[in-house]
Amino acid sequence: MAMHIGRTLPPAAAPLHFKDIISGWAGLFEGVITVGRFEEELKEVYGVRHCFAVSSGKAALVLILQALNELSPERDEVLIPAYTCYSVPSAIVRAGLKVRLCDLASGTLDFDFDRLEEQLENPRILCVIPTHLFGLPADAERVKRLVNHRGIFVVEDAAQAMGAEWNGKKMGTLGDVGLFSMGRGKAFSTVEGGIILTDNDLIGRAIEKRMGAIAGYGAFDCLKVILYAVALSLLIHPWVYWLPKSLPFLKLGETHFDPSFPIRRLSSFQAGVAKGWKKKIGELKEVRLKNARKIAGYGITLPAVLGAVIPGLIRYPVLLADVETKKKILRISESMGLGISGGYPDSIDGIAKLAYLSNGNSFPVAKDIAERIVALPVHPFVSDCDIQKIGPLLI
Numbered sequence: 001m002a003m004h005i006g007r008t009l010p011p012a013a014a015p016l017h018f019k020d021i022i023s024g025w026a027g028l029f030e031g032v033i034t035v036g037r038f039e040e041e042l043k044e045v046y047g048v049r050h051c052f053a054v055s056s057g058k059a060a061l062v063l064i065l066q067a068l069n070e071l072s073p074e075r076d077e078v079l080i081p082a083y084t085c086y087s088v089p090s091a092i093v094r095a096g097l098k099v100r101l102c103d104l105a106s107g108t109l110d111f112d113f114d115r116l117e118e119q120l121e122n123p124r125i126l127c128v129i130p131t132h133l134f135g136l137p138a139d140a141e142r143v144k145r146l147v148n149h150r151g152i153f154v155v156e157d158a159a160q161a162m163g164a165e166w167n168g169k170k171m172g173t174l175g176d177v178g179l180f181s182m183g184r185g186k187a188f189s190t191v192e193g194g195i196i197l198t199d200n201d202l203i204g205r206a207i208e209k210r211m212g213a214i215a216g217y218g219a220f221d222c223l224k225v226i227l228y229a230v231a232l233s234l235l236i237h238p239w240v241y242w243l244p245k246s247l248p249f250l251k252l253g254e255t256h257f258d259p260s261f262p263i264r265r266l267s268s269f270q271a272g273v274a275k276g277w278k279k280k281i282g283e284l285k286e287v288r289l290k291n292a293r294k295i296a297g298y299g300i301t302l303p304a305v306l307g308a309v310i311p312g313l314i315r316y317p318v319l320l321a322d323v324e325t326k327k328k329i330l331r332i333s334e335s336m337g338l339g340i341s342g343g344y345p346d347s348i349d350g351i352a353k354l355a356y357l358s359n360g361n362s363f364p365v366a367k368d369i370a371e372r373i374v375a376l377p378v379h380p381f382v383s384d385c386d387i388q389k390i391g392p393l394l395i
């Protein structure tokens with residue numbers, strides 16, 4: 001693909017400022033109480049009794065799944081949307097469990113609930129993972145009503161929805177246990193990081209036990225995070241972003257299936273970076289919402305049955321007419337540096353190492369979505385001028 005030199009928008013960004021890094025340093029010197037304080041704040045804001053801060057959303061999911069499997073050892077399959085982030089099957093495999101897919105409802109990013117109900121008869125299903133992809137609300141409460149009396153848990157994947165609310169309810173608290181990601185390109189970032197929330201004491205205690213057994217960041221790994229934070233704070237700016245983007249070894253924006261990743265407790269540096277998170281998330285939300293409303297103003301609709309209210313998105317997903325249109329839009333975006341991304345490359349059954357998932361099964365809606373979806377940037381670096389270029393391209 002042709003390289004674009006000059007102003008280039010990243011697809012998603014929760015900017016890290018110099019003062020966040022200073023605050024990270026302060027956290028580092030204050031030590032682990034910084035992490036404890038962050039967890040207490042989260043418990044209070046989300047009204048839950050248990051909260052754990054770890055090194056990534058994937059790590060959070062592994063700990064959750066292992067805890068649930070300990071509570072229901074006879075159940076070892078995890079039911080997820082056939083179109084989602086590759087980190088989700090990576091975490092399931094890492095937890096030693098089996099992936100089960102459910103297709104999506106046509107024109108949405110949420111489960112096809114008829115398909116979902118058929119699968120719930122399977123006594124091996126441990127939990128279902130409704131997912132707020134791009135921040136678009138999935139109906140986690142409907143899943144909960146369907147499954148809880150069957151002894152199946154609901155894990156709410158709010159990796160992309162930290163700070164988001166829908167119908168007055170805070171995402172991350174709608175299932176039996178929920179998770180956020182604080183990775184690069186998520187709603188709020190501490191370079192990398194993950195949060196587990198639950199109000200269920202059984203689940204909370206099972207996770208707490210596991211937390212006691214995992215390591216924190218070593219000095220070297222902590223230094224890597226600090227250097228990465230400094231690099232990110234500089235390179236995420238549109239006038240500089242073309243540079244890291246043009247370096248193929250950085251693999252920016254690529255999605256991989258990879259079950260080998262570290263599982264650590266969050267470092268005090270990262271908890272320090274998160275300081276003031278409520279206010280920062282509030283400000284980010286407001287800017288993104290303003291940009292999303294401007295995009296909606298072009299008549300560009302979301303793949304969802306939501307009514308007139310625009311939710312707290314971190315990117316604005318759009319289903320295009322066909323794969324050719326998608327290729328064309330991505331080519332134009334690339335040459336103009338507009339930050340439009342193609343979403344995940346394929347449905348989960350298309351991951352070569354998970355080929356067993358397609359034995360006798362197909363997920364046509366998820367495949368179709370993978371072919372036609374693009375995500376428009378709405379982060380704080382997106383200017384009115386950018387939206388005036390992006391909007392007309394999509395209609």
Ligand SMILES: *Cc1c(COP(=O)(O)O)cnc(C)c1O
Binds near residue numbers: 057
């Ligand atoms: C990013 C993401 C994860 C994993 O979070 P990491 O912090 O990147 O490990 C899980 N689920 C979804 C839907 C995500 O977007």
